[in-house]
Amino acid sequence: MPPRTPLDADAVLAATEDILRRHGPDKATVVDVARALGVSHAAVYKHFASKQALREAVTRRxxxxxxxxxxxxxxxxxxxxxxxxxxxxxxxxxxxxxxxxxxxxxxxxxxxxxxxxxxxxxxxxxxxxxxxxxxxxxxxxxxxxxxxxxxxxxxxxxxxxxxxxxxxxxxxxxxxxxxxxxxxxxxxxxxxxxxx
Amino acid sequence: MPPRTPLDADAVLAATEDILRRHGPDKATVVDVARALGVSHAAVYKHFASKQALREAVTRRxxxxxxxxxxxxxxxxxxxxxxxxxxxxxxxxxxxxxxxxxxxxxxxxxxxxxxxxxxxxxxxxxxxxxxxxxxxxxxxxxxxxxxxxxxxxxxxxxxxxxxxxxxxxxxxxxxxxxxxxxxxxxxxxxxxxxxx
DNA sequence: TAGGTAACAGGTGTCAAACTTTGTAACCTG
DNA sequence: CAGGTTACAAAGTTTGACACCTGTTACCTA
The missing domain is CATH 1.10.357.10 (Tetracycline Repressor, domain 2)
Structure with a gap:
């Protein structure tokens, strides 16, 4: 079931930032981010090529x-x-x-x-x-x-x-x-x- | 059996430096140092209060x-x-x-x-x-x-x-x-x- | 009695098995 | 057809039993 509001890169970044803050950089996983968004982790990979890229984007922002x-x-x-x-x-x-x-x-x-x-x-x-x-x-x-x-x-x-x-x-x-x-x-x- | 030449702090430092060089700082143990000197590790503790103190002495030298x-x-x-x-x-x-x-x-x-x-x-x-x-x-x-x-x-x-x-x-x-x-x-x- | 030993308690490191995580692929659906 | 899904292989991480290391103690001996 696709979520009501479709996922966009910005929502992923915001959720990742939140997870990073709560779990710390070593324990924050892509699965955690996906769970916070009510979405499968593969969906996150539609927006960011890798975990590294996601991290870099969050840090850049x-x-x-x-x-x-x-x-x-x-x-x-x-x-x-x-x-x-x-x-x-x-x-x-x-x-x-x-x-x-x-x-x-x-x-x-x-x-x-x-x-x-x-x-x-x-x-x-x-x-x-x-x-x-x-x-x-x-x-x-x-x-x-x-x-x-x-x-x-x-x-x-x-x-x-x-x-x-x-x-x-x-x-x-x-x-x-x-x-x-x-x-x-x-x-x-x-x-x-x-x-x- | 005590060794022919009695152990002195300097010999311990030299042996420790050697072990440190060969094994690296993470794997160099006091037991290794003692083995290199043909002595029990407790003997090393007669000259240095702790592994930390031994390390500091080597580094200072x-x-x-x-x-x-x-x-x-x-x-x-x-x-x-x-x-x-x-x-x-x-x-x-x-x-x-x-x-x-x-x-x-x-x-x-x-x-x-x-x-x-x-x-x-x-x-x-x-x-x-x-x-x-x-x-x-x-x-x-x-x-x-x-x-x-x-x-x-x-x-x-x-x-x-x-x-x-x-x-x-x-x-x-x-x-x-x-x-x-x-x-x-x-x-x-x-x-x-x-x-x- | 200085300088050594052997034995030991408690902490830390190691290793392989079990589990997670990453990244991809093949497949739905509005 | 953009944006989602489930399923999966490969890589990385946790776990728990076991070995090893640290630092101490009680003891020996020249």
């Missing part, structure tokens, strides 16, 4: 939910580039702290994908790098920053702040002084970046 | 083997502080790359201790931070670097270069461009550090 917040900060020309760089790096940390606090299960799922060099993780990094490049390009254009390759400089800044956004350091984001540490790293990087 | 190389670079007043900072950071990376290549089993054992916040790991970090502080203090003294707290600045530099020495990033140390990346991060940090 979850990562994308805060993209606009960060993109907004990166693109806000009203704030001078140096201060914008600082705020943006803080925002990245804050967003990730919130994610780990609110959704430890989904965060763990993201960690697994990142470790497996999944395109979701590299895509997320590319997205953040793009935003950072935009901030630095703005700073280069208005003379605040000294650089002749905004993308390369963005990569360097991103590497130097790995402790504050790389999943491998997630445990350290709970440390009480972490924001101050980021502030200090920002200050040193800005000294290096700015004309003076 | 292994970490200490390259300490002098790095300490030598850090203390070499013949090299100007800026260049010394750069060489030292490269040396830390090189030493760790060599360790992971030559002794993956012992490196894995170190990774486990680091994750468990063992005093061996924190001690190792404190040691490196001390060396870095010395370089920066030298730079502050001769006017190369602008800082009023060498230890704090050392912490910031260490944090900003986490990707090149923190165990969590060990997999990335195999990347071909990693040295160039470190070079670029160094350059930016030195710009920020130096008077100009």
């Amino acid at each position: 979850w990562l994308d939910r805060n993209r606009d917040t960060l993109a907004g900060i990166a693109a806000d020309r009203a704030v001078p580039p140096a201060q914008r760089l600082r705020s943006w790096l803080h925002a990245v940390l804050t967003v990730k702290q919130a994610k780990i606090r609110e959704d430890p299960e989904l965060f763990a799922a993201y960690g697994i994908l990142a470790a497996a060099h999944s395109s979701v993780a590299t895509g997320h990094v590319a997205d953040l790098l793009g935003q950072l490049t935009a901030i630095i390009a703005d700073g280069a254009a208005d003379g605040t920053f000294r650089t002749d390759d905004a993308a390369a400089t963005a990569r360097v800044v991103f590497t130097a702040t790995a402790r504050f956004h790389h999943v491998a350091h997630a445990a350290e984001w709970q440390n009480p002084g972490i924001e101050d540490e980021l502030d200090e790293v920002c200050s040193l990087l800005l000294e290096g970046l700015q004309n003076n | 292994w970490l200490d083997r390259n300490r002098d190389t790095l300490a030598g670079i850090a203390a070499d007043r013949a090299v100007p502080p800026a260049q010394r900072l750069r060489s030292w950071l490269h040396a830390v990376l090189t030493v760790k790359q060599a360790k992971i290549r030559e002794d993956p089993e012992l490196f894995a054992a170190y990774g486990i201790l680091a994750a468990a916040h063992s005093s061996v790991a924190t001690g190792h970090v404190a040691d490196l931070l001390g060396q870095l502080t010395a370089i920066i203090a030298d730079g502050a003294a001769d006017g190369t670097f602008r800082t009023d707290d060498a230890a704090a600045t050392a912490r910031v530099v260490f944090t900003a270069t986490a990707r090149f020495h923190h165990v969590a990033h060990a997999a990335e140390w195999q990347n071909p461009g990693i040295e160039d990346e470190l070079d670029e991060v160094c350059s930016l940090l030195l710009e920020g550090l130096q008077n100009n």
